[in-house]
Amino acid sequence: MRIAILPAAFAVALSAVTGQPVAGQPAAAQPQNVKPFAERVDVHRVLLDVRVTDGLGQPLEDLSKTDFIVRIDGKAVPVESTAWVTGALRIRETATAPAGTPVGPTMPTVEGRLVVFLIQKDLEPSRIVGLMRLLIDARPFFAAFTPRDRLAVLSFDSRLRIWSDFTNDLERVRALLQHDILMREPAALVEGDAPSLVASLGARQAQDASTMEEALALVGRALERLPGAKSVIVFGHGFGRLGLSGVTLAPDYDEARRSLRAARASVFCLDVTQADYHSLEAGLQQVAEDTGGFFERTHLFPTRALNRLAGVLAGHYVLMVERPPTRRGRHRVDVSVPNRSATVLVRDFVD
Numbered sequence: 428m429r430i431a432i433l434p435a436a437f438a439v440a441l442s443a444v445t446g447q448p449v450a451g452q453p454a455a456a457q458p459q460n461v462k463p464f465a466e467r468v469d470v471h472r473v474l475l476d477v478r479v480t481d482g483l484g485q486p487l488e489d490l491s492k493t494d495f496i497v498r499i500d501g502k503a504v505p506v507e508s509t510a511w512v513t514g515a516l517r518i519r520e521t522a523t524a525p526a527g528t529p530v531g532p533t534m535p536t537v538e539g540r541l542v543v544f545l546i547q548k549d550l551e552p553s554r555i556v557g558l559m560r561l562l563i564d565a566r567p568f569f570a571a572f573t574p575r576d577r578l579a580v581l582s583f584d585s586r587l588r589i590w591s592d593f594t595n596d597l598e599r600v601r602a603l604l605q606h607d608i609l610m611r612e613p614a615a616l617v618e619g620d621a622p623s624l625v626a627s628l629g630a631r632q633a634q635d636a637s638t639m640e641e642a643l644a645l646v647g648r649a650l651e652r653l654p655g656a657k658s659v660i661v662f663g664h665g666f667g668r669l670g671l672s673g674v675t676l677a678p679d680y681d682e683a684r685r686s687l688r689a690a691r692a693s694v695f696c697l698d699v700t701q702a703d704y705h706s707l708e709a710g711l712q713q714v715a716e717d718t719g720g721f722f723e724r725t726h727l728f729p730t731r732a733l734n735r736l737a738g739v740l741a742g743h744y745v746l747m748v749e750r751p752p753t754r755r756g757r758h759r760v761d762v763s764v765p766n767r768s769a770t771v772l773v774r775d776f777v778d
Contacts, residue, residue, distance in 0.1 A: 471749070471750040471752075472507070472747055472748065472749055472750065473499075473747070473748050473749075473750045473777050474691075474745060474746070474747055475497070475745070475746040475747075475748060475760065475762065475773055475774075475777070476656045476691055476693065476719060476743050476744075476745060476773070476774075477495070477719075477743060477744045477745075477746055477762055477771060477772070477773045478693070478719070478739045478743045478744075478771070478772040478773070479743075479744065479764055479767075479769050479770070479771050479772075480735070480738045480739060480769065480770050480772075481767075481768065481769060481770075482768055482770075483734075483738075484731075484734050484735035484737075484738040484739075484770075485738050485741075486738050486739070486741045486742055486743075487764075487767060487769055488511055488742065490509070490511075490744065490764065490767075491509060492506040492507070492508060492509040492746070493506075494764050494766065494767065495509065495744075495746060495762060495763070495764060496762070496763045496764075496765060497746065497748050497760070497761070497762050498759075498760070498761045498762075499748070499750055499751060499758050499759065499760055499761075499777070500751070500758050500759050501759070501761075502751055504748050504749050504750065504751060505748065505749055506746055506747070506748050507747045507748060507749060508746070508747045509744055509745070509746055509747075510744065510745045511742055511743075511744055512655075512656070512742060512743055512744070512745055513540075513741065513742040539573065539574075539575030539576040539577060539595075540572075540575075540576045540577070540657075540658065540740065541576075541577050541593065541622065541650075541653060541655065541656075541657040541658070542572075542576065542577070542578050542579070542657070542658045542659075542660060542740070543578075543579045543580075543581065543624065543646060543650070543657065543658070543659045543660065543692075544578065544579065544580045544581065544600075544604060544660050544662070545581045545582070545583065545642070545643075545646065545659060545660065545661045545662075545663070546558070546580070546581070546582040546583070546604070546608055546661075546662050546663070547582070547583050547584075547639065547661065547662065547663030547664055547666075547699075548582055548583070548584040548608070548609075549584065549664055551664075553700055553701040553702060554664040554699060554700055554701075556701060557664075557698075557699035557700055557701045557725065557726055558609075558662060558664075558699040559609065560699075560725075560729065561662055561697060561699050561725050561729050562604055562605055562608075562609070562662070563605070564725075564729045564730060564733060565604070565605075565733055566601075566605065567733075568733045568736070568737055569597065569600070569601055569604075571737050571740070571741070572597055572600075574595045574597070575595070576595060576597075577593035577594065577595055577622060578591070578593065578594060578595075578597070578600045579591055579592055579593045579594070579624045580600060580603045580604060580608070581633075581642075581646070582608055582613075583636075583639055583642045583663075585637070586633065586634050586635070586636055586637060587633040587634070587636040587641075587642040587645060588613050588633065589613060589616055589625060589628065589630060589633055590603050590607070590608060590613045590614075591603055591619075592616075592617065592618055592619035592623055592624050592625040593619050593622055593623060593624050594619055616630050622653045624646075624649050624650070624653075626649075627648065627649035627650075627651075627652050628645055628646065628648075628649035632645055633645065638666065638677045638679060639663070639666035639710065640666060640676055640677040640678075640679040640680040640683055640710075641677065641679040641683075643659075643679075643680070643683035643687065643694075643714060644679050644680075644682040644683035644686055646659060646686075646687075646692075647682075647683055647685070647686025647687040647689070647690050647692060648682075648686045648690075650686075650687070650690035650692050651686055651689050651690040653690070655691065656691045656692075656693070656743060656745070657690060657691060657692040657693075658692070658693055658694075658695060658720075658740055659687070659692050659693070659694045659695070659718075659720075660694075660695050660697070660736065661694060661695070661696045661697065661711065661714075662697050662699055663696060663697075663698065663699065663711060664698065664699055664700045664705075664707065665698065665700065665705065665706075665707030665708045665709070665710050665711050666707060666710035666711070667706075667707050667709055667710040669706045669707070673706075673709075674706050674707065674709040674710065676710055676713065680710075680713075680714075683714065684714070684717045684718070687714070687717070687718045688717070688718060688774055688776075688778075692718060693718050693719045693720040693739075693772070693774075694714045694715050694717075694718045694720040695715065695720040695721055695736055695739065696711035696712070696714065696715045696720065696721070696722045696723070697723050697725050697729075697732050697733075697736065698711055698722065698723065698724045698725060698726075699725060699726075700724075700726065701726045702726065703724075703726075708722070708724075716775060717774065717775065717776075718774055719772050719773045719774035719775075720772065721735070721739070721772060723735060723736075739772060746762070750777070756778070757776045757777070757778060758776060758777050758778070759775065759776060760773060760774065760775060760776060760777050
């Protein structure tokens with residue numbers, strides 16, 4: 428009996444896969460309503476925010492997709508499209524934004540850049556003197572912003588403090604950064620019009636943030652809900668804990684890195700410490716590398732650092748690339764512009 432059953436079972440299985448009857452089989456043995464077999468290939472695409480500058484720190488605005496070479500996990504992948512963007516992605520009433528971007532009929536149209544200033548305060552002389560100097564030197568830097576841009580101002584000492592929600596009141600932002608943030612306490616918190624950082628970053632949560640790592644995680648989660656690329660500018664002296672094995676970051680840094688990447692937020696860190704090198708700069712370097720930003724010391728050439736910052740904020744490229752069918756998880760990203768003398772900034776991993 429076992430020998431007689433095997434050919435019949437094989438015939439039924441073959442018919443189920445091919446969707447065709449097998450000769451010699453009775454009609455009752457044929458499976459009913461079997462869908463034909465079809466091969467399916469899922470193609471995953473990734474958006475990369477890429478900043479490209481020349482030797483003077485000025486943006487290169489004339490590149491096309493053929494100028495870029497993109498590798499994921501060491502394998503070259505095709506660049507399907509390239510767009511030069513000078514501000515945040517517009518929020519429209521129709522679903523024209525990339526997949527995963529919040530779009531709704533009640534959201535207003537927003538143009539310009541979304542920039543968060545996060546000022547790290549400490550009264551230690553080598554830090555406060557450097558911060559005061561950088562804020563003075565940054566006065567011409569603010570001339571690059573326009574009323575289309577939205578700026579938010581935060582600070583961190585023993586906790587995260589919110590000075591201003593996103594606003595295009597540039598004079599108020601200048602006053603906060605050049606005077607109030609050093610001499611006063613934050614005023615009563617007022618939630619601004621959309622897009623709002625404060626709507627997601629509550630005052631109570633901010634007060635509970637006791638480390639820079641936790642503060643960055645809160646900022647990242649708040650920015651996740653807003654569309655397009657963002658910039659976080661840190662004027663700071665570093666973070667982490669120095670031990671026998673070097674500098675280690677608090678556990679909250681993993682969430683900070685995840686949320687900042689998900690928010691497409693690049694972190695640009697200008698170190699105010701009056702020193703050629705110090706251990707806690709490792710935290711600033713790490714968050715900049717992880718998010719496609721940069722780290723610069725300012726104790727010798729603050730103007731050069733500010734000029735570079737102005738260059739990368741002027742605009743960036745959005746590249747759409749096809750991710751190769753590999754395992755789930757983090758994948759190493761490398762982007763180059765081989766035929767130009769250029770500095771390329773991009774986050775080092777994608778999920």
